[in-house]
Amino acid sequence: DAKTTQPNSMESNEEEPVHLPCNHSTISGTDYIHWYRQLPSQGPEYVIHGLTSNVNNRMASLAIAEDRKSSTLILHRATLRDAAVYYCILKLGSQGNLIFGKGTKLSVKP
């Protein structure tokens, strides 16, 4: 399975943008880039996914490098409720299972 590399932890101030990086240098052409987050004592929650083009939804934006070897999850204005572990996952196009790494623990300061 293709691997992802993320920083163990990041800090942000409330109402400021947050850029969460992910490296995936071994990505293949059929791998989708998915982001999930997990709040304390809850199951993971889908955030966003993409293949080649940048994506926006109500929660976040996903910026994908032209060579697809890295991506960045962008939270435009962090809130205290965004404090969670964020997982960057490569998902094979034909399969449905997610391979989680250790993720990035995001702390948001008021």
Added chain:
Amino acid sequence: DAGVTQSPTHLIKTRGQHVTLRCSPISGHKSVSWYQQVLGQGPQFIFQYYEKEERGRGNFPDRFSARQFPNYSSELNVNALLLGDSALYLCASSPRGAGNTEAFFGQGTRLTVV
């Protein structure tokens, strides 16, 4: 709309016993996956079922088994429980089994083996 529901929410079992965990997917979702999350780690994939057939299996021993029913609900069974099986077991459902769809997770079942 009801999300993914799992039962029970918590349970305590003794080493060597058997346990059955249950999952009801979101209505209309045909794919169900199971994950094990040990404290401090990310979830680890156990099984995926799509249209009642096993589509994927993670690196877990044969003590772990699962099935999906005609109504797309699913059970995860673990035999001969070990202390190391203590974890949060998560179920996720998706409308399809493909990589370009999002998964919706339940709140999990917290299993403690003593």
